[in-house]
Amino acid sequence: xxxxxxxxxxxxxxxxxANLPCNHSxxxxxEYVYWYRQIHSQGPQYIIHGLKNNETNExxxxxxxxxxxxxxxxxxxxxxxxxAVYYCIVRAGYSGGGADGLTFGKGTHLIIQx
Amino acid sequence: GAxxxxxxxxxxxxxxxxxxIECRSLxxxxxxxxxxxxxxxxSLMLMATSNEGSKATYEQGVEKDKFLINHASLTLSTLxxxxxxxxxxxxxxxxxxxxxxxxKLFFGSxxxxxxx
Numbered sequence: 001x002x003x004x005x006x007x008x009x010x011x012x013x014x015x016x017x018a019n020l021p022c023n024h025s026x027x028x029x030x031e032y033v034y035w036y037r038q039i040h041s042q043g044p045q046y047i048i049h050g051l052k053n054n055e056t057n058e059x060x061x062x063x064x065x066x067x068x069x070x071x072x073x074x075x076x077x078x079x080x081x082x083x084a085v086y087y088c089i090v091r092a093g094y095s096g097g098g099a100d101g102l103t104f105g106k107g108t109h110l111i112i113q114x
Numbered sequence: 115g116a117x118x119x120x121x122x123x124x125x126x127x128x129x130x131x132x133x134x135i136e137c138r139s140l141x142x143x144x145x146x147x148x149x150x151x152x153x154x155x156x157s158l159m160l161m162a163t164s165n166e167g168s169k170a171t172y173e174q175g176v177e178k179d180k181f182l183i184n185h186a187s188l189t190l191s192t193l194x195x196x197x198x199x200x201x202x203x204x205x206x207x208x209x210x211x212x213x214x215x216x217x218k219l220f221f222g223s224x225x226x227x228x229x230x
Contacts, residue, residue, distance in 0.1 A: 032217070043120070043207045043221030044158065087157075101148040101160040101209075102219055 004088045009109040018075040020108050022088030025069040030092050033064060034102070035073045037084040044087065044104075047073065083112045116142050116212045120222030127198055128230055135193045135225045137208030143188035144210035148219070149181075152205040164191040198229040 005023040012018040024033065034049040048055055048062045050071075055062040061074040075082055087107040091100070117140040127133050137147055145166045150158040162183055163171040170183035180202075182194040191210075195202055207224040 036219075038158075041205070041224065041226070043118075043209070043224050044219075046218045046220065049217060101150075101163055103160065104150075104158040106157050 004090055004105055006086075006088050006105065006108045008106070009111065011111050011113055012075075012078050014080060014112050014114050015077055018078040018082065018110060018112070020073040020075075020086050020088075020110060021070065022073070023070045024088070024090045027068050027090050028092070031090050032092070033062065033068075033071050034089040034091065035060070035062065036087045036089065036102070036104075037082075038087070038107070039081075039084045047086075078110075078112045080112050080114060083110060085109050116140075116210075116215065116220045118208065118210050118220045118222045120208055120225055122225060123223060124226040124228070126228045126230065129199050130197055132194055132196045133198055133227060135195075135206055135208075135227075137191045137193070137210070137222055139189045139210045139212070139220075142210075142212040144191075144212070145188060147185060147191040147208055147210045149183065149191075149193050150207045150209065152207060152224075158207060161193075166191075195227065198227070200229045203227055203229045 032049050032051050035047040036044040038044045048057055048060050050062045064071045085107040087104050089102055119138045119140050121136045147164040149161045151161050152158045160173050161176045164183045164185040166185045166188055172178045185191040205224050205226050209219045209221040
């Protein structure tokens, strides 16, 4: 799986949009971009994933650059409960051979300020 | 979304004893579950892949005789830390993937193990 680079930490004001960048310059054509987050002392939570088109769900939006070498996770209206470590993970899409475990990097510690 | 339940949430044990952690998929069947370990201020590290009805697959550097994994049913996988020592103190997390959503992993809430 391709390597990702994320800032170690970020601050964002409550109510504002939080934009979390991720660099994945070595991404392959069949690899998806996944985002998970981990609130302190809990298991990770799936947020969103995409291949090349921008994606949106009830939690966040994912913007992937045209060359797919970087992406941005957007939390449109951050709340204090969004304080967590956010992991950007690149992995090949499911090919029918069975589920695979994820490889987590160090992620970005997002701190929402009141 | 799918629910993965993990028990216990935390456990304290004496050095040399064994501890069992359970991971259950509550509303789906999982032929495969994953076990992770996380030390303080570090990221999650995949320990092993638990396969229903067959032996688990361990990541390099993980001792299979120390971390016993049993996946006896489609909704339950257990991790037993045998002869635990203080260096085994960590946050252990399991995950599973529902059929039809194999691109996502759902995680348990984790088990904090403290070995005295």
